[in-house]
Amino acid sequence: MEVYAYDIRSGKARSRNGAAMSRSFAPIFCASLLTLLAGCGRSGSSTAPPTAPPSVSGTTAQTSKPEPAQVAAIQATAPKVEELRLDLTVTAPGVTGPIGHVPETKEWKRVEGDSVVIDSDGLIQPVKPGTTKLIAETGPDATASVTVDVRPSEADFPNEILPILTRHGCNSGGCHGRLDGQNGFKLSLFGYAAEQDHRSLVREAGGRRVDVLRPRNSLVLLKATGQVPHGGGQALKPDSADAGRLAAWIGSGARFEGKSPRKVTGVELSRKSVETTVPAKLAIHVLATFDDGSMRDVSALSAWKSLDDRVAKVDPFGRVSVEEPGETHIVARFGSYVATARIVYAGSTLQDSDLAPLAGDSFIDRSVVNHLKALGVAPSEPADDATFLRRVTLDLVGRLPEPAEIRRFVKDQSPEKRAKVVDALLADADFVRFWSLKFGDLLSISSARQGNASPFYLLWLQDRIGKDDPWVDTVRALLTTRGMPASRPDAAAAYSLENADPVAASQLAAQRFLGLRLRCAQCHDHPFDVWTQTQAHEFAAFFAKVRPVPPQPGDAMSRLRIGYFAEGQVVHPLTKSPVAPHVPAGKQPELPKDSDPLPALAEWITGADNPFFARAYVNWLWSQFFATGLVDPADDISASNPPSHPELLDELAKKFRESGYRLKPMIREIVASRTYGLSSAPTESNHLFARFNAFQSARRLSAQQSADALAQVTGVPNRYANKPTGTRAIDIQDPSTASPLLETLGRCDRRDACGTASATQISLRQSLLWIGSDTVDGKVGAVSGYVKQLMDLEPEPDSIVESLYLRTLSRFPTETEKAHWRESIEKAADPVEIVEDLFWALLNTREFQFNH
Amino acid sequence: MTESKTAAEFRITRRTWLGLGLSSLIAPLAGSWASAAAIEGKTPRSCILVWLGGGASHIDTFDPKPDADAGVKGEFGTIDTVLPGVRLSEILPNVARVLDRTVLIRSLTSPEADHDRASHHILTGWRPNPALAYPSMGSVYAKVRGGLAGNLPNHVAIPSKPFFGGSGYLTSACDPLDVPGDPNDPNFRIRDLTPPDKITYERMLRRKAMVERLNDWSHAGESAETKARANFDRQTYQLLTSPAAQLAFRIQEESPAIRDRYGRNALGQSLLLARRLVEQGIGYVTVNDRGGGLSWDTHAQNFPSLKDRLVPPLDQGLAALIEDLDSRGLMDETLVVVCGEFGRTPKINPQAGRDHHGRAASVLLAGCGLKRGLVLGRTDRNADSVVDRAVTPAEVCATVLSVLGIDPETRFRSPDGRPIPLVDRAGPVAEILA
The missing domain is CATH 3.40.720.10 (Alkaline Phosphatase, subunit A)
Incomplete structure (x- = not known):
């Protein structure tokens, strides 16, 4: 079988406003390949719509260093989007933003050459070598052209074949990309190690996987097409373009690369952002750049995914159908590269008054408003004072406000009362205790991990939180303190106890301080779009040289010492040779010979130019005040997991640096925003937009918040093993203090880093605890409990109801509520029993069990 | 099994409410299985x-x-x-x-x-x-x-x-x-x-009704998490108020x-x-x-x-x-x-x-x-x-x-x-x- 490659170059389009556009693309196709999409329309190129239809003429020129293409903004008239399958750019009206309107294209005419045909599906089919120029009429007065150059193919495994394996999921974490492969066939995860994958495919399994003489009989094709039993089912249709391309490559010798090997240096999408006010169909192209300066449309070689299928769907060639109002990202993966495009479909146009609840001068509100405006979604109303007080008290000090505080706050007429209460809470001793729980979760402080050093570690941490020491200094101290962890001066050395396993320690550090998951613990995406396996091991090598070492003369016998360990090394799993410490990006730090490399790494991590450090922190912080981080999950910042508000994340990171990396100023910014202060009640029109902060989502209370709230409102303390009566859950910092109550409520066990709010799950056991347990009912009916004390005063029913509401829901009852419960109490044969039941019921409402 | 009838029968405490004539009350549960089995054509x-x-x-x-x-x-x-x-x-x-x-x-x-x-x-x-x-x-x-x-x-x-x-x-x-x-x-x-001893079946139902009323008046909006909890709450009320479910776990009946x-x-x-x-x-x-x-x-x-x-x-x-x-x-x-x-x-x-x-x-x-x-x-x-x-x-x-x-x-x-x-x-x- 003769193999051809096909090079397509888009025409140069010229519009009335004079913008000249050209770009050369070189997608290479096998003879049986079905598809090709000519790509243009680069985001960021903005052109104003001309008043009259422009003329578009086409010329071609193959350039080795293409200029970015642009598409003129052309007014569309009466489009019939369904007819458009092959297109240069967007094909629907109402699409605004940097792309501009584009012409409706009804029909492509083959005018010059016969090397391709256009099939009934609108896809270009190569026929034989040669050049064909396609011209389309795009309006009464306008045409556009594309030139397709069909050439014999060169073997190019990394750029032609490996992407097919990614595109069909063959090398995903659930299939052959698993650490130990699948059924003896192992590929690198998403193809980050091309040479190794080529070896697996061509050399291993006795060479059965490829059959150069009879390509279609190659095991890899028989399996993938389901012609022989395959654990992964039919991944490829036998008559598909990709199967054909694999066969052609095998038939041509299954070589790794051709005469002029080139490496991908990056990919980007033809559009990074699309905003529309109507349903739309459009095509997005993946543009890969190579180290020889060439650029190429690799859309048909890429894997496509929409993060929210409800809003927009995408087909295997990058054709997008925007269907429902909302925002989503289209994620394209070419080999191990990932790029995303944001799609926003605004359902309606807002009046300024719709955005009044967020009208403030906070940069947070401005960003949220911009997104809501683009989406055409109005925010909910602001929360009332009592709700705000409850919310912020829970968030800052972990407890409920007392009834007296609520009365005082609601009555206070001062315009600064919210700011004042925030200041008071930040200065409260409970702030340190409550936030040390959060940081303790992040750092996994527990006696199970740090032994007798953990109490020193905790005290050290609390001291830093209390002084609001800069996070850069804290992280530097954690990474670089040496000495005896079980002592006050060297307590931060406890961090390095984890270095006994340098790979795990490096992964934890990346997750905690940079928001990067190197571990691939979750399957939804892989970390290697940022870091390769080699980079991950080079990063781990920093941690190998510092670990627990034998005590020195004079050290107490039972105590460990953290120090330099010259023999420490990390061995690369593939090469089996030691790896030198190396940071994955930015400037390589100078590493002193034969000494501790961690101070240098600490400088790199905390450096002002580290793109992850400040973002990871503010994103984590954001997730403490809202249901999710701006990047969610908060500890998974990756190219394939875009933030909901990218500019807000940047701005928060900037403010964090400017504040000297301090916690409290950032908290002030966040809780002072109107975004934070919105009601948790979604409206008919905004309930799907929690991710865009159209309202404040009701968040479950943490284990410690729940346990303390239960004790606080019932007046009956919880009991903890070996702790004095009255000990609060926020003072049970170590998970080794057994507590069925806290465990059921979902306490972080600190076996691992569970710094994000979503680390624990809602469970049936929790419902059983609240509804079925003696624990809750016993506190409600306790002789020493609140109801008994209240009823002993023989109050009026109205006053009972008000007291119960203030105590549990932290608000006054409405008139309706008061009247309803008054009647129940008055009619009751046993009023105490009814009041107990009401109290119990209040504890079992979502209003009590959630921070809303 | 209607709620009112059951409530009348079980105005008694936990210690006794499971001991009385319960075999008849298991029937509905078996019935639900029977229908599930019928769909699949086997037990x-x-x-x-x-x-x-x-x-x-x-x-x-x-x-x-x-x-x-x-x-x-x-x-x-x-x-x-x-x-x-x-x-x-x-x-x-x-x-x-x-x-x-x-x-x-x-x-x-x-x-x-x-x-x-x-x-x-x-x-x-x-x-x-x-x-x-x-x-x-x-x-x-x-x-x-x-x-x-x-x-x-x-x-x-x-x-x-x-x-x-x-x-x-x-x-x-x-x-x-x-x-x-x-x-x-x-x-x-x-x-x-x-349920705790003093909570009769009727009282549990009353509490449940109160919670429902309070949730109707709630100042807290619903979120994915509140819905997940509400789902488990529903299962819990069923478990607590179903005699069959209670009986299943009562090893003392052996x-x-x-x-x-x-x-x-x-x-x-x-x-x-x-x-x-x-x-x-x-x-x-x-x-x-x-x-x-x-x-x-x-x-x-x-x-x-x-x-x-x-x-x-x-x-x-x-x-x-x-x-x-x-x-x-x-x-x-x-x-x-x-x-x-x-x-x-x-x-x-x-x-x-x-x-x-x-x-x-x-x-x-x-x-x-x-x-x-x-x-x-x-x-x-x-x-x-x-x-x-x-x-x-x-x-x-x-x-x-x-x-x-x-x-x-x-x-x-x-x-x-x-x-x-x-x-x-x-x-x-x-x-x-x-």
């Missing part, structure tokens, strides 16, 4: 997994080697069983009596010798994968059969699930309901599952004679509770044997630990379970599986213990129409390696799922959208299927 089958966490010593129990080398053979002799020519360790006299109703596989072999990794392998049918947590057989069962059977959770673990006995990449709704506590405790009741037969210890009573739950329609019950505080991980003092603490409750309880299921006619619909994550080294270590051994272990199965009285596979003279019919952990999973009516080739979607078979390339062990 759903149940499973009791007896999990010997830590890894039981095969050579000292089900695969004794009287001719083994010194330093391997150990301290126990062997005894005849009801199966001619098949011998067990002398510390299993009761199991020896019922061996003709079981399939004993002596050739389980695992590539893993680490607790977590090996447990993951045999409980999920997949070797561990850092990129994806797989669901356990029980969670697969709960997913396929539906999370709840009537009012009951369909997947229960006594007292708690083993590591990797959970839902993996499925939702937490497929996790087992843990029933902590010791069923041998005279005051045993499932924590939080039985006669003293039968409780004695299972053995008055945590494992014996847990096995009895498991039978009771299965009888009430709960599909998958894991009894996670903690060996009375010891684990089966006998790195030191292997022999006294097995002989005095670990094996006798298992021997008595397991034999009682099999006989009891048989006499109640439940054997055809109930699968009993007894295994741990791996076997133990033939070589006895200096602490008189045995260490982790993936290469060889035994697994016992019974019920659901499996062959009776079959011994499959063989290890070598020292019980070190399998020499005949090696069976992998994935094959055990495939067998369990198939027998329960779930095709192990069924594919679930992983979070990244890949169809993943329930078991990693393994089919059921054909020789043991009837």
Whole structure:
């Protein structure tokens, strides 16, 4: 079988406003390949719509260093989007933003050459070598052209074949990309190690996987097409373009690369952002750049995914159908590269008054408003004072406000009362205790991990939180303190106890301080779009040289010492040779010979130019005040997991640096925003937009918040093993203090880093605890409990109801509520029993069990 | 069963409300099963997994080697069983009596010798994968059969699930309901599952109505989390107010004679509770044997630990379970599986213990129409390696799922959208299927 490659170059389009556009693309196709999409329309190129239809003429020129293409903004008239399958750019009206309107294209005419045909599906089919120029009429007065150059193919495994394996999921974490492969066939995860994958495919399994003489009989094709039993089912249709391309490559010798090997240096999408006010169909192209300066449309070689299928769907060639109002990202993966495009479909146009609840001068509100405006979604109303007080008290000090505080706050007429209460809470001793729980979760402080050093570690941490020491200094101290962890001066050395396993320690550090998951613990995406396996091991090598070492003369016998360990090394799993410490990006730090490399790494991590450090922190912080981080999950910042508000994340990171990396100023910014202060009640029109902060989502209370709230409102303390009566859950910092109550409520066990709010799950056991347990009912009916004390005063029913509401829901009852419960109490044969039941019921409402 | 009628009948406290004429009230539950069964055209089958966490010593129990080398053979002799020519360790006299109703596989072999990794392998049918947590057989069962059977959770673990006995990449709704506590405790009741004494049925309904009213007036909006909680709350009210559900968990309803037969210890009573739950329609019950505080991980003092603490409750309880299921006619619909994550080294270590051994272990199965009285596979003279019919952990999973009516080739979607078979390339062990 003769193999051809096909090079397509888009025409140069010229519009009335004079913008000249050209770009050369070189997608290479096998003879049986079905598809090709000519790509243009680069985001960021903005052109104003001309008043009259422009003329578009086409010329071609193959350039080795293409200029970015642009598409003129052309007014569309009466489009019939369904007819458009092959297109240069967007094909629907109402699409605004940097792309501009584009012409409706009804029909492509083959005018010059016969090397391709256009099939009934609108896809270009190569026929034989040669050049064909396609011209389309795009309006009464306008045409556009594309030139397709069909050439014999060169073997190019990394750029032609490996992407097919990614595109069909063959090398995903659930299939052959698993650490130990699948059924003896192992590929690198998403193809980050091309040479190794080529070896697996061509050399291993006795060479059965490829059959150069009879390509279609190659095991890899028989399996993938389901012609022989395959654990992964039919991944490829036998008559598909990709199967054909694999066969052609095998038939041509299954070589790794051709005469002029080139490496991908990056990919980007033809559009990074699309905003529309109507349903739309459009095509997005993946543009890969190579180290020889060439650029190429690799859309048909890429894997496509929409993060929210409800809003927009995408087909295997990058054709997008925007269907429902909302925002989503289209994620394209070419080999191990990932790029995303944001799609926003605004359902309606807002009046300024719709955005009044967020009208403030906070940069947070401005960003949220911009997104809501683009989406055409109005925010909910602001929360009332009592709700705000409850919310912020829970968030800052972990407890409920007392009834007296609520009365005082609601009555206070001062315009600064919210700011004042925030200041008071930040200065409260409970702030340190409550936030040390959060940081303790992040750092996994527990006696199970740090032994007798953990109490020193905790005290050290609390001291830093209390002084609001800069996070850069804290992280530097954690990474670089040496000495005896079980002592006050060297307590931060406890961090390095984890270095006994340098790979795990490096992964934890990346997750905690940079928001990067190197571990691939979750399957939804892989970390290697940022870091390769080699980079991950080079990063781990920093941690190998510092670990627990034998005590020195004079050290107490039972105590460990953290120090330099010259023999420490990390061995690369593939090469089996030691790896030198190396940071994955930015400037390589100078590493002193034969000494501790961690101070240098600490400088790199905390450096002002580290793109992850400040973002990871503010994103984590954001997730403490809202249901999710701006990047969610908060500890998974990756190219394939875009933030909901990218500019807000940047701005928060900037403010964090400017504040000297301090916690409290950032908290002030966040809780002072109107975004934070919105009601948790979604409206008919905004309930799907929690991710865009159209309202404040009701968040479950943490284990410690729940346990303390239960004790606080019932007046009956919880009991903890070996702790004095009255000990609060926020003072049970170590998970080794057994507590069925806290465990059921979902306490972080600190076996691992569970710094994000979503680390624990809602469970049936929790419902059983609240509804079925003696624990809750016993506190409600306790002789020493609140109801008994209240009823002993023989109050009026109205006053009972008000007291119960203030105590549990932290608000006054409405008139309706008061009247309803008054009647129940008055009619009751046993009023105490009814009041107990009401109290119990209040504890079992979502209003009590959630921070809303 | 209407609520008002039930309320009238149960204006009594917990101590008595379960004792009265309850058999008639189980009918609705059975009815719901009957209809589920009708849809599938057969009775759903149940499973009791007896999990010997830590890894039981095969050579000292089900695969004794009287001719083994010194330093391997150990301290126990062997005894005849009801199966001619098949011998067990002398510390299993009761199991020896019922061996003709079981399939004993002596050739389980695992590539893993680490607790977590090996447990993951045999409980999920997949070797561990850092990129994806797989669901356990029980969670697969709960997913396929539906999370709840009537009012009951369909997947229960006594007292708690083993590591990797959970839902993996499925939702937490497929996790087992843990029933902590010791069923041998005279005051045993499932924590939080039985309402406090003073709360009558009527009062529970009143409280529930109050909560509903308050939630209608709520100042808190709904979110994904509030909805998840509301769902579990609904199940909880059903569990608490359904006499059938309450009865299922009340081991005190069993006669003293039968409780004695299972053995008055945590494992014996847990096995009895498991039978009771299965009888009430709960599909998958894991009894996670903690060996009375010891684990089966006998790195030191292997022999006294097995002989005095670990094996006798298992021997008595397991034999009682099999006989009891048989006499109640439940054997055809109930699968009993007894295994741990791996076997133990033939070589006895200096602490008189045995260490982790993936290469060889035994697994016992019974019920659901499996062959009776079959011994499959063989290890070598020292019980070190399998020499005949090696069976992998994935094959055990495939067998369990198939027998329960779930095709192990069924594919679930992983979070990244890949169809993943329930078991990693393994089919059921054909020789043991009837």
